[in-house]
Amino acid sequence: MTPGKRQGRRLPRLWVILVGMVAGITAVVLCAVSTFFIAQYRAGMVQSARTASAQACTQAAVTVARYVRDMNEVMELVQTSMWYRSTERDEFLRDLLRVRPDVVAVTTYTEEGDLLDCWVLDHKPRDEILQNLSFDARRAAETDSYVTPPHVETIFEGYYPWVVTMASRLNGNEEADWISLDISFSTISEYISNVGIGAHGYCFLMDEEGNIVYHPQQQLIYSGLKSEDTARLAQMPDGTWAEETVIYSITGIEDSTWRVVGVSYVDELVDLSVKTMLRICLAVAFTVLAVVLGAGWVLSRILSRPLAALTAAMERFEQDADHFTYEPVAGTREVEELSDSFGHMVQRIQHLMATVREEEVNLRKTELKALQAQINPHFLYNTLDSIAWMCEQNRNADAVSMVHALARLFRISISKGHELIPIRKELEHAESYLQIQKYRYKNQLSYQFTVDESCLDCLCNKITLQPILENAITHGLDLMVEPGHIDVEVCRDGEDILFRVRDDGVGMDEEQVRHILHSEPGDRTGIGIKNVNDRLRIYFGEGYGLRIESELDEGTCVEIRMPQVREGKYETK
């Protein structure tokens, strides 16, 4: 039988579906969650980076403001000292320079900007100063609080430190009109260089015009290896400005024109964390996938495998129901129930099949018995006619042998109700029949038996040969004018026994052969060839039975194949 076509597409295996579904859902959820989370995280990180930057800047601004205030105080002290007597003043300034190493020099100038006096440790001003970068009288005149951008101290010989200069007017002093402090970056650098924002962020100090006052990487900038866009930064008001990759934080310094600029890098602060997040997400995703694969494996063990085993068992059963032995399949309860049901079904089907076969055999037996009971009456009264005619002709001896043959025929036909009889008996039966027929056909018929003696004790179904002989006589020889001949041969063919009945009658065409093998005797009585064939098959299975070869005008050969059967083996069947 072939299973009916399934509707729609065939679904893949159960565990594949399960794994696919779980993995898919997990992937989608993870994607969504991580996208959302990372966006949130990034925003948060940017915000905190802004805050950190602003805080660092404010901190730096406070310290720098304190320093500026400090310097203003120093300036006041220095201013005051200008009214001291010269020895006291010199002593005071020398002490100051010693205590404050960041003050490089104290210098006084005239209104025109000519250098008057200079207090400095270990150096002395040049006699001829090429250009004094510390003080520009014209610029100083325009402002009250004079602070220069960074410049090199140019008034000494062999000493060129970078300084900023702050100058202040000496109101009412007789000697000098201006006093200036040249301040080195040693202290400011401490305040600024140590401010770090993130791994690479930093602070620098610039003035209102965008000149860099102090930068932790000032020399890099001076060497042209780095630059800051100070012109733009100078235009920006105080506050924190997050740009694409950089966060600028600008804070003004109290009492000063200087401003602290904090620079930090968004990517560095944020992207690192985001990368970590991504890594974690990936790790989770892969772990889930691994778990799902494991679960799939387990599921397949629990569910699919027993089902597959069951399917395999069913396929085997489908192919060979007779020899199938059922083995229970272990699995979940559902599978076991299914398996048990299948087991019951197998038992039931096999039982039914056995019953059907038995009934079939019984049916044939009954049929045979019924047929035997009414073995061709024509044959009987024809035979009796022949005997009567022999008696009339005083051919008593012939009559006697004829009666004997008839008696033997009937005795063997009945055979105490056994279905299987020794081949010896069957051949006797056949010979009796042929004997009778020979008399009847007035010696127009001749026959010959060729028998392998070793086969004689094997069993065969009774009345196997007679219907074939009858067929040979009535269909093959009856219609002939010349005498006919029948050869009966019994031999072994491997494990089987072969009966061969050959006549030299008119023969049959293929249509007739098929008809004989497949139709009931119909109008005629007696046991048909089909009946013989059916019985053999029921008893011994497919592969046994009749094979007919026939050629028109040449004759017919019927081959009967059956297994070697010894006493007792099939008798009970």
Place this chain on the structure above:
Amino acid sequence: MRQNKTRPAKRLILAAWAAALSLLLTSCLQTSTAGDPHKVALVVKSAETQFFLSMFAGAQAAAAEYNIDLTITAPESEEDYAAQNTLVEQAVADGAEVILFSATDYENTADAIDAAAQKGVGIIAIDSDVNSTAVASYIGTDNYAAGAMAARAALERVEGELNVGIINYGLNSANGQERERGARETLTDSGRVGVVQTINTRAEAKSAQADTEALLQEHPEINVLLAFNEPTSVGAAAAVRGLEMSDTVFLVGFDSNVDTVDDLQTGEVDALVVQNPYAMGYLGVESAYKLLTGRARELQSIVDTSTRIVDRDNLFAMDSQKALFAFD
């Protein structure tokens, strides 16, 4: 059934996959901690001149930025290539992964550098090139242009005929020879040059001073002096001061030394060709870092660091200040 037989194999493969993936992940999750810093050796010609001190500052700045273990060595004298070769070997022995090299001698240090390169050490030439194919990048001044620049400085500022004395250092120094070639060709092209006299002196101020004095006395017609590195400039300026010839002799020196800057203001020195050693040092270490982190393709074979002329007029211009004076 047929599929059943192949399935356990497939599952095994899947299980192996899962195991491999989880292993990969755990290794991924371990944050890559920075290992020991890369070792880079800076082997130069001198640890005395301000030129090299400035280079060191640049190199150290970059080393700090890129977390590099930087060692700096130099021979006692700028002519002692044998000592420098030993330093190169020492650096290799000490496990340097890249050597930043400023050659005392273009030819005679080549073998030591090749030997180091053979052992897998990266070579970057800095300031002074070496005759080796192992050099991944040269970072420094375009010396021919610098020599020409010195000559042009004199040509532009001195009227009439120029009688030139060239105070050069080691004949084996590629830098000095390139500078001289640039200067000579520029001078010759101008057509205003009489005598061009070269002396080769040691790269050390005292001997440069003595040799310059001898040259000036021998060739009193000389009105232009070109000194091609820092010590020879200092020495030449001292000679000019000693002979009180600052008004008659136009001296073009090299590099920024406190002495020559002083002398520029007082007139013994009339112009300085200022190189950018800080940038050389910084870029050198940066290139070494690139070499060590698999970014060798970003390296250029020649990196020309800037050079500028400083004379009395622009001495204290902001750009000159930045170029001349180190910011500590």
